Amino acid sequence: MGLSSFMFITVIFLILFFTDSLALDSIRQHQSLSDGRTLVSSEGRFELGFFSPDTSENRYLGIWYKNIPLRTVVWVANRCNPINDSSGVLTINSTGDLVLLGQNKSLVWWSSSLKRAQIPFVQILDSGNLVLRDEKDGNAENYVWQSFDYPCDTLLPSMKLGWDLRTGLKRSLSAWRSPDDPCPEDFTYRIEPQPGTYPEGYIRRGTGKFYRTGPWNGLRFSGSPELRPNPLYEFHFVDTDDEVYYMYKLVNESVISKLALNQTTRTRERSIWIEANQTWREYSSVPRDLCDDYGVCGANGKCTIGQNPVCECLKGFKPKSQELWDGMDWSKGCERSVPLSCQDKHTDGFVKFVDLKLPDTTNSWMDKNMNLEECRAKCLNNCSCMAYMNSDIRGKGSGCALWFGDLVDVRWFADGQDLYIRMPASELEKNKNTEKTTKTRVDGKVKAAMIAASIIAVVSGMLCLGFFISRKRKAALKEKTKRNEMVDPSNGGRKEDLELPLFHLSKIVTATNNFSMENKLGEGGFGPVYRGILEDGQEIAVKRLSISSGQGVNEFKNEVILIAKLQHRNLVKLLGCCIEGEEKLLVYEYMPNKSLDSFIFDHKQEKLLEWSQRFQIICGVARGLLYLHQDSRLRIIHRDLKPSNVLLDKEMNPKISDFGMARTFGGDQTEGNTNRVVGTYGYMAPEYAFDGQFSIKSDVFSFGILMLEIISGKRSRGFHHQNHGITLIGHAWTLFQEGKPFQLIDACMNDYSQDLSEVLRCIHISLLCVQQRPVDRPSMPSVVLMLSGEGALPEPKPPGYFIETDHLAEPYSSSSKHGLSSTAYSITMTVMEAR
Template identity: 50%
Template sequence: MKLGLDRRTGFDRYLTSSKAADDPSSGGFTYRIDPRGYPEIIQREGSTERYRTGPWNGLRPNPIYTYEFVYNSDQIFYRFDLADKSVISRMVLDNEGILQRFTWTASSRTWNLYLTAQMDNCDRYGLCGPYGSCNINNSPPCGCLIGFEPRSRRDWDSGDWAGGCVRRNDSVCGVGEGFQRIVSVKLPDTNTSSYNSSMDLGECEATCLRDCSCTAYSALNVSDGSGCLLWFGDLVDVRHYTEDGQDFFIRLAASDLGRKLGEGGFGPVYKGVFKDGQEMAVKRLSKDSTQGLDEFKNEVKTIAKLQHRNLVKLLGCCIEKEEKVLIYEYMPNKGLDAFIFDQKQRKLLDWPMRFQIINGIARGLLYLHQDSRLRIIHRDLKASNVLLDYNMNPKISDFGMARIFGGNQTQGNTRRVVGTYGYMSPEYAIDGQFSIKSDVFSYGVLVLEIICGKRNRGFYHEDHNHNLLGHAWRLYKEGKPEEVMDETVKDSSWVLSEVVRCIHVALLCVQQGPEDRPNMSNVVLMLSSDILLPEPTEPGFFTERKVFEQESSTNEITITLLTAR
């Protein structure tokens, strides 16, 4: 079935309601494609909008039927194809304007209701007015988007939300403004929008920032983050979902932006903007930080000399009295941990993207260990210390714990063990011995986490008590390493041979003895070629719980230990 417009002939396929339950003549409701802006389906009563589906975003999973959306110079239409051709289904717009889909049950010879489009009050078009948002789990359901307040507080408090919301601060052009991410929503009405299917999200943001009339932007296709959708008018008919919504980015004045990006052992990290519009990440040393002046100076001295596409670039630093600040290039997609360990975000990382990240981190480590002017051991490589740029390219960050080696030095000892449980190699955690091979161990753990979508530390499996390393080793020995793979990406464009090879390489990296682990130049070669791989031995910390049984927390923490000599 098609629903839409043939632009060449003007022929329009749409639904019209019946006049009454017992009168099949045309009623007052229609359900049809609106070609303005980026097309979406609108239900109207006469000329008044009552409900809209939201724009096509590439994700409409359904066990009964599949969607196809075609939008070109000749046609705009949705097509619905039954997944099981033996199923009989119909879609009805009834005389009260309710859109429903039914399926036929042959055994009982009855039509069964499969779904209703309008589920609750938040599906009423524009219930909360311009720049308002509806959340059916709140009471009252209407609220204002971030950076906005009710146009009339009196009307709002009395339950009249039609007037919507207005900006708290009108200075949103050329004075340090930026964008705030609004998560898991039904995107605003697209009749004042424009789109570009070839832009990525970074280009989309830059385009919107240059045009003062652009009020928001989002990705066009959620499945791969591609395309660009831009809004140029009021944002109307936004509703929040608990799951399966889409993210968009709303333009706000600098004073209204929640610019804190996160916080680690060093202190908080904020988003900032240079006068020329370039974005930056500002890392500020907290007075209560577990790291101090030495780590601050170490990070400056280390990273200032490094230039590589898979390392975060340091733009500047400042020390004034008690204030210590580092300024980095801005990474809009934040840390890798925010994707691979998040139930919703991990679905955005298909296998090609994960494979790209695995290779990028390897090249960054190779540069640190071998190709830079100095030999550098990171000592705290983990998912949260790998940041992602606009194109999801990985960049290693946080060099506060790094050690610089000169000449042919390849290893060292320390009384002060720093790093994160779950990523530290056995010889480093127990004896304080660190080398390029201790970074290789951390890399192997990280690769398994990227593939599996679960943390090594705190990993649980109903069949055994092993951590993630032990789980992967067990499956490898049983001849089914591919079962380590995150279930959310097994149906996408994953390549079995690449997945198995990455697991094999990761197990080589986490072997018990440092002498048995490959160096990063071999890792890069093994990932990028079909050379024969040696058999791995049992990994270090095969069951981490027995080694650190006194530590019960599953939260990721950076630790500092003093070990006797």
């Protein structure tokens, strides 16, 4: 019996030992966590234990990232009450509270909660939240106490920043005093709810306001354009009778991100962990510049970065002290140039100001159920009301926000909001007169320009007519000898004619193995394309125009000479041509990776094209178009930009091809008209497809479509959304308006998480390119700058082709017209027509 009892006790001991050892993420009553041991969340993301910060020897109980070699502490229990040795113990006491004990079991810290658990246990979650729970409670999200309710300097995903108005619980961030002292500094970030006002976030130094987020507008804080919905974050703001808080979540939970106060730089930083570099990369930081400093321009002043000086009074206001203002002391702010006539509400009105960070909402009022007209009437009936706007800008706008007294901390930025500011009748009249004067000047300039254009058009027409007659006569004289001049067999099979290499037919026949089927690369609308190898080993691609192509020798030659003179790394290089008898051949550099569509629209190949390569292709095509539109000898409009006309060399560099439909312009001409619309449906700009009007902005539209296809991996032509049946453009626009542009990204891309802001920026730029009106689209120089820069982008207006209709599908399709297939080297030559 003695041996049996011993074995039984041993087994029980081992079970208890291994149970305690395996429960690495939690401890229960009568268990403890001593200095030197840690708890690790179930998936190994966060760790709870004792640590000493920086150069300090003091010990603190904290939470840090487990899988990051650079220890980053996100929460500290005993911030201002350190333990000066390794005697610290975390346990659950007899009343169910979580307690931290120091020397001689002295109480260092405890979880203050009015709730009680019958069978308490504490657990570290993969969210970084330390929770005290009751094992008898079947709801895993019912916490007796949680560390997320008591943040330190870091806001983690799914963590609330704000107030529980029922219990009075305040959740705010406070910076560490120094790198080796986590005790709270007087540098804080919090949401400050005031009953009936428009809530927003403030960073304070002591009691003074240091930075203001601007109020929440339904999508983001109005002064925080970096919070725009993107593929990395989802932002949430809740404002009810029970609680007011801000929270963010990660779209991709594998990304490691935090928002923290930096006591050294006095900034609030949003960061992402970059595994490849083993470092934190700053995603955004505030304050960003001088205009982010709270109230830098004083009351009723406006701050604009890039303007000198940065401060100016709002329209209808003047400096309170001109002397101080001229000395760049703007602290006194501005006052009205003309007082309001509040006794007669009909004499006052409102002027619309655009692109503003909304004023401080300390003296504001909000009603979520009013519309904009009701909001205006509400403000007009109150003599103290200075401004109004929709409190929620989503959709067509809703809700009402009113401001009373001075308008403080206003700045301008490109992604700002509208605000209607109250003005007396005299200022309203000035505003109308200014608009009339501006319109009159513009009308005068337009009339003058029209007269000048008419004169130039008449003179140009006469010159062109004379030139045409002269060319006609010369062409007739040269017609008899042109075939002999095109090719000189005695010159090694080649001849330079206007710097254009001419190949002998026999050389090309040998290179392509007599145009064998094994060498055939594809079939275009005007004939097949063959791969060939010249005698010197150079690989070439040969386009063999069919006899029925309709191309004359002169038209063919002129078109080829045009392409041959284009020299740019992102344009396909034409090596030469051959015209002998009925044969008309184009010879150009061989592209081993064929065309872009063979990658982005192929389920197997698209996985090989990561975001970095896609972005380089986008930038390369943009540079190629910039050259055509601005830097080449003649301005060239391509008119048929699409993935099958973007070829890829062995290093995946993009090269624009197929100039068969291109048009050239000289001088300052940027647009033209045609009665014969050619191109590919799905890529043509609306004004070209319906009215035959083409310009450099037509190519910009096609480039925007190309960008959307590269990002999404979906074809523009034939795209049909399963729920609302809109085009690819409409789908992208809808997602952008709903704050979900990340849903557009090709699911096959796995490496874009580190460059999410770049992907989002490209979606934004593509929507600017496909706007309905050509005048709203950026030029290619602007597109190239936007792709390479990081500045704020303008808001896009609705795109063309928002709804796809079947009757558009065939009339403007080049494939229906010429039988084009989507292959590399599908070059089509222009059939010249009179204008």
